[in-house]
Amino acid sequence: MSVDSFHVPHPEPGGVMPWAMQLVVYRDRHEPARQVDVCEATARAVVALLDDARSAEGGPWHDAVQHWVGGHIRKLVRRADGKRWDDVQLLEGVSVEQAGPADFGVAAARAFVPGPEEPQPKAIDKLQIAGTNFPDEGVSLSVDALAVVEVSPLVEMTSGKMAAQCAHAAQRLYESAGTDGDPESTRASWRADGFRLQVDFPSVEQWHRTPRPVSIIDAGFTELGGLTETTRAYWRH
Structure with missing residues (x-):
């Protein structure tokens, strides 16, 4: 089954609706952002939400985030432009904007507090999941970033799927920060740099x-058929 055609939630054992983090990327039809910038902005938005004080213990997002992190970590990327992009800014989450080269638009993404895949607020539910693609042009401008995410050259993905996989890699890197040292110091340095990657x-x-x-x-629920390695990540030392 391919997300290019449609998306159907895969229930947990017992028929429980699975949880997911909804992600919305901004797409300007006249001046689209580059794929690499969209992937970076999406990953940064996810990490910023996880690091947000509202996701910490005692915060209003904490229980939802921990429930999601403790299960199958699903992410669904949708696209929006114009008023639809403005509408989703009213929902709880974190947005990140990232400029690209002069000939391309600004990349922007918003990560939302995780919850059951269905139902979704109308502002999200009416946004399209399928076939989200951006221009595959040039390389990252963040060559001095602390974190690096690598995309597998062995699989083909839409930009939306790739953005979700890059975000997943960045999340795991954030969670494993400082395994050989001080995790808070590593995260503080990354935070001070706006979680650039x-x-x-x-x-x-x-x-x-x-x-x-x-x-x-990847579990293979959407574009990819079966278990597939999609991305890797590491700290630049």
Whole structure:
């Protein structure tokens, strides 16, 4: 089943509706952002929500975030422009904007507090999931970022799917920060830099030759048929 056609939630055992984090990316039809910038903005929005004080213990988002993190971590990317983008800003979440080269639009993404896949608020539910693509042009401008996410050269993904996978890799990197040192120091440095990260596209040879500490295996519920490694992540030292 492909998300390019439609999306159907996969119930948990007992028929319980699975939880997901909804993500909305901004798409300007006349001046679209680049794919790499959209992927980076989406990943930054997810990490920013996880790091937000409202997601900390005692915060209003804490229980929802922890319930989601403790299960199958699903993310669904939709696209919006114009008024529809403005409408979703009224829902609880975190938005990130990121400029690209002069010839392209600004990348923007909003991550929302996780909840059951259905039902969704009308402002989100009416947004399209299928076939979200942005221009695949150029490389990341964040070559000095603390975090690097690599996209597998062995699979094909829509921009929406790729953004979700990059966000997943960034999330796991955030959660595993400082495993060899001080996690709070690592996160504080990343936070001070606005959670910037570089999304990189290694060659097949580089991908096979260089394992990374974070590896994301997609469950295959949407575009990809079966378990597939999609992204990796590491800290730049």
